[in-house]
Amino acid sequence: MDPALQELVARSFHPPQARGIPLNIHSYGPEEIAEVLDSLLTTQVTMGKKVRAFEHAFAAYCGAKEGIMVNSGSSADLLALAALTNPALKDRLHPGDEVITPAVTWSTTVFSILNAGLLPHLVDVGEDFLLDIEQLKEAIGPRTRAIMPVHLLGNPCNMKAIED
Known part of the structure; x- marks a missing residue:
């Protein structure tokens, strides 16, 4: 360069x-x-x-063999869920499986879940607009097969807490 x-x-x-609530830093x-x-x-x-x-x-x-660049987070969601529901996978997601995602998100997050034949389970967010970890823990049930966090407004989710 x-x-x-x-x-x-x-x-x-x-x-x-920033002034007030920093939504657009x-x-x-x-x-x-x-x-x-x-x-x-x-x-x-x-x-x-x-x-x-x-x-x-x-x-x-x-830690993957390959990476694929896409044009948007929406396309990434569609691609990821298409891969996770692929019949070639031994332990794949099936129609009707529940996917937890935050209630504060873009509509395409929920659309991607529905498009894959899965059921969205919306969980509230904390003051940082990210998944509330305590509510996430309470939401996990027998039909839960995946958690789809959303890194919103440039704020990364606490992936360690979500993975635990």
């Missing part, structure tokens, strides 16, 4: 100061902006070496 571009972005980036900084501009200038925005590099890095981070 052009160092002059990185320097320009670093000098120009001035994130707004940016989760990106000058490095991400410079990468976006570099990608736009090289016209490599949907495929190419950066996408392949990201797929490989993300797969390694997850």
Whole structure:
């Protein structure tokens, strides 16, 4: 990447100061902006070496053989649930299985669950707008086969607590 571009972005980036409830604080900084501009200038925005590099890095981070980049979280949800309901899997999700997800989410989260023939079980969120862990524990029942957390508004869920 052009160092002059990185320097320009670093000098120009001035994130707004949060007031009240911080619902829209940016989760990106000058490095991400410079990468976006570099990608736009090289016209490599949907495929190419950066996408392949990201797929490989993300797969390694997850301990997986492969990683697939998609255009949105909605597409990722559809793809993940299609994989988890695939008849080729020995221990797959079946129609009617329950999937716990937060009540505060995008409609496509619930649509993806329904589209896969599964039943959404909505659980309330805490003050951080993420799954309330205590309510999650209470919601797990005999029909629960999966938990579909949503990292909302740039806030990551407490995956350790969810996995436990």
